Amino acid sequence: MSSVASNTVVVLSHHVPYGRITASDFEVKSTGTPSEANLKDHEIIVTPHYVSVDPYMRGRIVGASDSYVPPFGEGKAIDGYGVAKVVASKSAKFAANDVVVGAGIPFVKYSVLNVGPGSHLEHLLQKAQGPLADVPVEWHVGNIGMPSFTAWYGLKEIGKPKKGETIVVSAASGAVGQVVVQLSKLLGLRVVAAAGSDEKVQYLKDTLKADVAFNYKKASSYADALSQACPKGIDIYFDNVGGEFLDAVLEKANTFARIIACGAISQYQVEKGQAYGIQNYSRVIARQLTIQGFIISDYYLSHYAQFVKEISNYVKKGQFTYKLDVTQGLENAPQALVGVLEGKNFGKAVVKVD
Amino acid sequence: MSSVASNTVVVLSHHVPYGRITASDFEVKSTGTPSEANLKDHEIIVTPHYVSVDPYMRGRIVGASDSYVPPFGEGKAIDGYGVAKVVASKSAKFAANDVVVGAGIPFVKYSVLNVGPGSHLEHLLQKAQGPLADVPVEWHVGNIGMPSFTAWYGLKEIGKPKKGETIVVSAASGAVGQVVVQLSKLLGLRVVAAAGSDEKVQYLKDTLKADVAFNYKKASSYADALSQACPKGIDIYFDNVGGEFLDAVLEKANTFARIIACGAISQYQVEKGQAYGIQNYSRVIARQLTIQGFIISDYYLSHYAQFVKEISNYVKKGQFTYKLDVTQGLENAPQALVGVLEGKNFGKAVVKVD
Numbered sequence: 001m002s003s004v005a006s007n008t009v010v011v012l013s014h015h016v017p018y019g020r021i022t023a024s025d026f027e028v029k030s031t032g033t034p035s036e037a038n039l040k041d042h043e044i045i046v047t048p049h050y051v052s053v054d055p056y057m058r059g060r061i062v063g064a065s066d067s068y069v070p071p072f073g074e075g076k077a078i079d080g081y082g083v084a085k086v087v088a089s090k091s092a093k094f095a096a097n098d099v100v101v102g103a104g105i106p107f108v109k110y111s112v113l114n115v116g117p118g119s120h121l122e123h124l125l126q127k128a129q130g131p132l133a134d135v136p137v138e139w140h141v142g143n144i145g146m147p148s149f150t151a152w153y154g155l156k157e158i159g160k161p162k163k164g165e166t167i168v169v170s171a172a173s174g175a176v177g178q179v180v181v182q183l184s185k186l187l188g189l190r191v192v193a194a195a196g197s198d199e200k201v202q203y204l205k206d207t208l209k210a211d212v213a214f215n216y217k218k219a220s221s222y223a224d225a226l227s228q229a230c231p232k233g234i235d236i237y238f239d240n241v242g243g244e245f246l247d248a249v250l251e252k253a254n255t256f257a258r259i260i261a262c263g264a265i266s267q268y269q270v271e272k273g274q275a276y277g278i279q280n281y282s283r284v285i286a287r288q289l290t291i292q293g294f295i296i297s298d299y300y301l302s303h304y305a306q307f308v309k310e311i312s313n314y315v316k317k318g319q320f321t322y323k324l325d326v327t328q329g330l331e332n333a334p335q336a337l338v339g340v341l342e343g344k345n346f347g348k349a350v351v352k353v354d
Numbered sequence: 355m356s357s358v359a360s361n362t363v364v365v366l367s368h369h370v371p372y373g374r375i376t377a378s379d380f381e382v383k384s385t386g387t388p389s390e391a392n393l394k395d396h397e398i399i400v401t402p403h404y405v406s407v408d409p410y411m412r413g414r415i416v417g418a419s420d421s422y423v424p425p426f427g428e429g430k431a432i433d434g435y436g437v438a439k440v441v442a443s444k445s446a447k448f449a450a451n452d453v454v455v456g457a458g459i460p461f462v463k464y465s466v467l468n469v470g471p472g473s474h475l476e477h478l479l480q481k482a483q484g485p486l487a488d489v490p491v492e493w494h495v496g497n498i499g500m501p502s503f504t505a506w507y508g509l510k511e512i513g514k515p516k517k518g519e520t521i522v523v524s525a526a527s528g529a530v531g532q533v534v535v536q537l538s539k540l541l542g543l544r545v546v547a548a549a550g551s552d553e554k555v556q557y558l559k560d561t562l563k564a565d566v567a568f569n570y571k572k573a574s575s576y577a578d579a580l581s582q583a584c585p586k587g588i589d590i591y592f593d594n595v596g597g598e599f600l601d602a603v604l605e606k607a608n609t610f611a612r613i614i615a616c617g618a619i620s621q622y623q624v625e626k627g628q629a630y631g632i633q634n635y636s637r638v639i640a641r642q643l644t645i646q647g648f649i650i651s652d653y654y655l656s657h658y659a660q661f662v663k664e665i666s667n668y669v670k671k672g673q674f675t676y677k678l679d680v681t682q683g684l685e686n687a688p689q690a691l692v693g694v695l696e697g698k699n700f701g702k703a704v705v706k707v708d
Contacts, residue, residue: 059640068609068640242635255422261638277631281596284615285647286413286422293639 007033008330010107012072015063018272021341025061026078026334034112036088042116044089048105050141051082053327053336053349054175058268068295079106083128083140091115099128101140103297107333109353131308141350142322143315144308150296151179152307154238154260158292163188165235168226170245172210173200173323175348176262180238181208182320189236192229194245196343203346207321222248241266243276250280253287261293269341323347361387362684364461366426369417372626375695379415380432380688387464390442396470398443402459404495405436407681407690407703408529412622422649433460437482437494445469453482455494457651461687463707485662495704496676497669498662504650505533506661508592508614512646517542519589522580524599526564527554527677529702530616534592535562536674543590546583548599550697557700561675576602595620597630604634607641615647623695677701
């Protein structure tokens with residue numbers, strides 16, 4: 001591997017504080033590949049198998065300094081969750097051909113990463129070892145990827161589901177939602193799934209076995225659709241969308257209902273000052289609701305191993321499936337991200353690099 | 355006692371779904387007093403010492419059937435928390451001259467109550483016995499009254515305070531707020547108190563020893579006032595007001611902050627469709643916040659005894675005080691309630707009946 005112009009780098013051209021992003025906010029550059037000979041101590045060269053394209057990345061494009069993940073730099077490569085191969089290493093932690101997984105993987109065909117003590121990647125990137133050593137690489141952006149873990153953690157730890165309860169899941173065929181639907185069924189819940197196309201609704205009913213699924217874009221009102229779908233009210237809401245749909249759920253939530261505040265994709269691309277104002281907040285008091293937000297990256301150490309064990313077991317028994325929406329080629333990553341933010345993906349959006 | 359026209363009954367004339375109530379929405383009637391001779395089994399005659407006048411009562415005036423407390427009947431006497439004396443009894447549970455405390459005490463000078471098995475009062479009214487037998491009657495609408503218990507429960511069980519954290523309390527000199535401020539100081543928190551008059555602010559600083567207190571009506575913006583008052587951000591918010599102030603708190607809340615959703619008095623009297631829309635909901639996710647509502651009546655059996663023990667102990671040591679705003683005479687109860695909803699009370703609003 002020498003420094004010839006055969007590398008691909010996905011760069012954010014500029015921050016976009018409000019409104020919709022487009023592919024033209026990015027630049028896909030061809031550059032030279034890094035040279036193994038130039039590697040310093042604690043550095044590795046990686047090439048991704050898959051990178052994960054997720055709604056939270058919109059927050060990193062905003063550019064505000066107080067986000068919970070650091071903003072992408074302007075004119076710099078973007079990065080995210082993914083699974084990559086180590087091409088060369090001067091780190092004691094990794095060897096050539098190791099599979100590494102985690103956050104902080106650049107959307108770059110070949111990149112040099114410092115993984116030494118004190119580096120920002122020190123705890124973000126892990127070698128796929130132990131029970132993770134033998135799983136197919138796409139599992140790391142699929143069955144046991146970050147959004148799947150998000151679903152499992154949120155449902156179990158915040159949702160505290162009890163058999164027979166009614167759960168509502170928004171963006172239900174998406175990266176997180178499809179896992180919530182399946183786990184909820186396995187736990188004996190009545191599952192009401194909302195999605196944004198008839199095709200997704202069909203999938204939710206036929207394949208994921210949601211008890212009720214509806215196309216929220218065709219609902220005359222969210223409140224009516226929820227009333228019809230939830231004759232016994234709502235006990236758990238796994239919220240991926242925020243905004244008006246959340247407001248309607250608040251109206252229909254039962255006493256002691258739990259709201260898992262996972263995402264608010266309906267609000268990520270609004271224009272300045274156009275955030276939807278939640279009207280039914282008073283229900284939080286009257287119905288003794290709990291609304292809890294969480295950032296999954298905080299729970300890898302404490303919960304990830306248990307998650308992998310449970311999901312692997314479900315997969316083995318044929319009780320769990322995970323639908324990927326695969327975009328081929330890093331150069332198409334910007335369009336894939338734009339699509340995710342507009343709900344165009346069907347299943348979990350990933351980019352296959354090699 | 356005979357059936358002569360010397361009774362006083364505070365009646366709600368009609369439901370008021372939206373907007374401000376006034377004293378003219380009530381009627382104070384003079385009627386005959388009940389006769390002991392006509393008492394049936396399980397009935398008692400009570401006369402209140404004090405009745406508690408509280409913001410949640412606005413919800414019972416709305417008239418909607420899905421409130422968490424049943425609506426007041428139109429043309430019927432209103433009722434609430436209070437402390438009363440048993441005048442006559444045909445119940446095995448109570449004897450003449452017993453002091454009874456709890457919810458469901460009519461705003462009526464002399465009233466007949468069925469306290470038998472299956473009656474709605476069966477679990478609402480309790481005899482003041484054990485550690486409650488010897489406390490001054492006004493404690494039951496004060497030190498150990500419902501709002502004080504609300505403050506204690508919400509702060510401890512939902513707020514989960516840790517020494518050194520910053521708590522913000524709204525309506526801080528009110529029935530609930532004044533207790534939150536004092537308990538928070540006793541628990542080693544940094545207390546930032548907001549109230550609606552300079553006199554209240556002075557009291558919060560001088561008597562209740564809040565670290566910072568400010569008049570929110572004079573703040574140029576709530577966000578600026580909170581930034582100034584909370585250089586280390588906000589770890590706990592005890593919310594009695596909801597609306598715009600809550601929205602500003604969301605903006606300044608630290609990671610893992612807890613929001614105790616106790617009340618939303620700023621929203622109880624808005625006109626139809628004018629509920630304030632919460633804009634900063636996305637912070638719930640980004641900051642991993644927990645917002646939890648609760649209705650204190652559900653926690654008497656499980657927690658009230660412990661609460662009384664702790665508060666009594668603080669009072670004994672001179673570490674706890676409770677300011678009552680006493681209105682004399684049941685006939686003035688409507689105006690007292692109107693005042694509470696407009697923030698005119700200074701301390702906990704109660705009506706002294708005898």
